Amino acid sequence: MRRLAMRHVGRLLAGLMVVAAVSAGATAASATDDGSGSTDVARARVAADVLMHSYDPVKAWWPSSWWNSAVALQTIGDYMQRTGDRRYVGQLDNTFEKDKGVFPPGVLSGDPLLGNFTSRAIDDSEWWGLTWVQAYDLTGNRKYLDMAETIATYAYGYWDPGTCGGGVWWDAEKTYKNAVTNGLFIRLTAELHNRIPGDRTWLSRATTAWHWFTASGLINSSGLVNDGLTSACASNGQTVWSYNQGLAIGAGMELWRATHDPSVRATALRLADAGITSSALNDNGVLRESCDPLGSTCDDNAKQFKGVFLRYLMDVADTTHDPRYTGFVARQAASIWATDRNAGGQLGERWAGATSATSPNTFDWRTQASALSALIAAVPTPAPRWSLSATLSPATPVVIPASGGPTTVDLDLSVAATSPGPVPMTATVGVTGPDGWTVTAARRSVSLRPNGSATPATGTVPVRVQVPADAADGHHTVNATVGADPDLSFQATADILVTHTIDFDTGTPAEQTWIADADGSQSNGVQNRFADNDHYIVYRFPLPADTAHASVTLAIDNEFLVQAGPDGTSWSTVLREDREIHDGSNRADRTVDLTPYLGPDKAVYVRVADSFPQDGWGGRVAHVSVSFG
Known part of the structure; x- marks a missing residue:
């Protein structure tokens, strides 16, 4: 199934229009901050509230990414634990209770979910395991720790010493051994040991996995973690992603707490030093992904990687109090707050704020969760109460x-x-x-x-x-x-x-002005906003009080269902593609008369959805313009 199954992978108007798109705390906090960290708490609270605004309480996730939702929920848990704010404990439990069952493909993941937050994607399963350990730490409720142990047991079923001498397979088909799956496994098993009195089993597994990982060749000569191993069990030399680096750091730190082995701590700190100094992961002291520079685009997975690195660098900074790490954390948070926020209070992909007309910075709930991890890490411990x-x-x-x-x-x-x-x-x-x-x-x-x-x-x-x-x-x-x-x-x-006009490309900051409800729609760049399966995008266009007629022109393709209405709740179908088209070959500018749908206040709503929701190739919008008079 397209997208959801991919895991890595007019004229001058007489009226003048004023649109207020408002920031959630969208400038830096007061320069009079007394250095106590009170402002750090406030910034994190504002950013967490923006992230939770995108949470879907019905499906109990962030549409529409499964592992990304695990990390987002874990980040909210980190926020609550770090600051003492407990307003979102209910949403955490809502996700646990609603999503622990069996689900067919396309409902919450492109893969079938096997129950207990497991699937053929072993790394996805492990992300949820870490989320539930965090929930246990936050609440003390044993059901969360039990679930994490269930997930770890499932993952251990894919530990295979018969290939490359060990390591957990990335997928149920056993096609790849990589850094993310094994970094997750070590951190998860070490966390279980450190929370289960008298445990020896998980400690043994964590220790064995760490020794395998550090000897596997995944860590290169620069102290950076490559993506995975070849079929010949050598490092594939593929991209150094920040989340792989972060997970390896986090794995070492948690195992050191379990074993007190100074060599494990030394390796974790060597990985941390490489992560904060390497030009592969930093630009002028600000963390960046290889897909962050202008002209490049990060997919929905990579949007969230840097936050994982900051989560585990926070562990290093908290443990060592070394200015190298605390200073790096503070620099990331300051750069994000000063340069990487849009008019809706969202935090973007590029933490140094780089953007251009052809390569705009990206803002969505994934980038929000990622950057929030940096703001959380900047909150001192214990957190200021004021x-x-x-x-x-x-x-x-x-x-x-x-x-x-x-x-x-x-x-x-x-x-x-x-x-x-x-x-x-x-x-x-x-x-x-x-x-x-x-x-x-x-x-x-x-x-x-x-x-x-x-x-x-x-x-x-x-x-x-x-x-x-x-x-x-x-x-x-x-x-x-x-x-x-x-x-x-x-x-x-x-x-x-x-x-004076309503005319914009999708996937740009200009589009955000007009979005009333993004639901689970996604954007993979400029002129590429799509709504698959049961998701949709709603635009709201407020028009002058003396408006007599209006129309919208959409550049749209694939399996679109377009509806219009006066209030955002009642809808009439105005365009529909009745053919199953997956390749964009039906792309055209299509104009719809909106006059019948003007509300009493002259606002009109347009919703784009999927005419064949079962196959995941819904309406894709490239450009929108509205004419009225």
């Missing part, structure tokens, strides 16, 4: 009527705080906008009553923005700053786009 964060909610896009005059954009400034105990807090609020704009907060302060860290106290302040009729096309910034004792400050930013 913290203050703020976000500006996404505003409903507004169209200025053709008659002109200012347009009002209403935002909500959400403030969240934690404290050591039940301590009343008053957060002061200040808002600013571009010259000539009027930006007003409904109140100058918000009262909060935080009581610990488990559930941050929250409050909301309405913010009204008056956009002048002569506002220039382009992006305009509205800033909101909140502050409170003791010496806490945070800034949230709204990015308001003023434009």
Whole structure:
């Protein structure tokens, strides 16, 4: 099945349109941070909330990637454990209970799921094993540790000393022995030993696997981990991916805790040193994947690799407190926060923020989870109990009527705080906008009553923005700053786009302005947004109050189902491909009259889905333009 089965692998308008696409805390925190780490906690909280916004509570995952969902859930667990915030424990258990059964291919994975989070993909299974160990550490609930042990037992069934002297096969077909599967196996088995009193079995397996791994040739002369072994049991010399490096580091650190063998620790630190200094994995001190540079594209797997490296480098930094590692962690978090966030508060693929018209930075829940790991690693231990964060909610896009005059954009400034105990807090609020704009907060302060860290106290302040009729096309910034004792400050930013047209390529930052619901749709680059199986993409187009007619033109191919509606809940089919087409040969510009579907507020919604949901070749959209008058 396409994609889901791949694992690695107009005219000038009389009306003026204003769209507010708002950042979740989309600028750096206050320069007055006292260095206690309170701002690090706040940044991680904002980023975790953005990630959880993409979580599907029905299927209990992040559509639509199975192993990536395991890592995302593990990252949320890391966040909760690191900060004390416990708001997402329910989602963790929701996933455990809903997804532990047997599922046919295409439901949660391209492969059939065999139950207990296992499949023919041994590495996918092991990712879930690590997730459930993390859940056990967070909650103390033995069912999670038992599940991790079940998964490890399944993986051990693919340990094969008859080929290459050992190692766990990557897949049930036994076609490849590689670094990821074995790095995962060592970390998982060592974690089990360190949590099961009296264990000797998992310790023996972890130790044997470590000795095999370090002697296999997977670690090259530069201290970097290559992808896997050839059929002749030699390193294949393939790409050094950051997650393979990270897993090898993490495996060594956990095994050292189990054995106290200084040689194991020394190897782990040698791998860490290579990972943070090699030009293969770094550019000017910022971690990068080989697919990160401009002109290249990372697939959905590689988008998440760097976060795995940071998870296990965090282990090294926490254990050694060596400035080489703590400084590297801090540098990644600072670069992400300063350069790698978009107008929706998402964190991107390129941690140094590189982007161009032809090779834009990518932002989705996978890149969010990856970068969140760096923000988590920057939180000191123990985490500060005081913290203050703020976000500006996404505003409903507004169209200025053709008659002109200012347009009002209403935002909500959400403030969240934690404290050591039940301590009343008053957060002061200040808002600013571009010259000539009027930006007003409904109140100058918000009262909060935080009581610990488990559930941050929250409050909301309405913010009204008056956009002048002569506002220039382009992006305009509205800033909101909140502050409170003791010496806490945070800034949230709204990015308001003023434009005369709706015309964009998919897979670009411009597209994000118009997405009302991405569901499980995916983008593999510019002009390549697709919605397979039971997933879809919904665009919302708010039009001027005096709009009499409207149409949308879609460059679209494959097995598309296009629907329109006035409210985002009721739909009428307006385009449908009735042939099973998998090669894009039916790509064409197709225009649909949207006039019958204009809502009372003149907004109209367009949804693209899959006309043959069983085969996974749904509608693929390259370009969208809307005309109205």
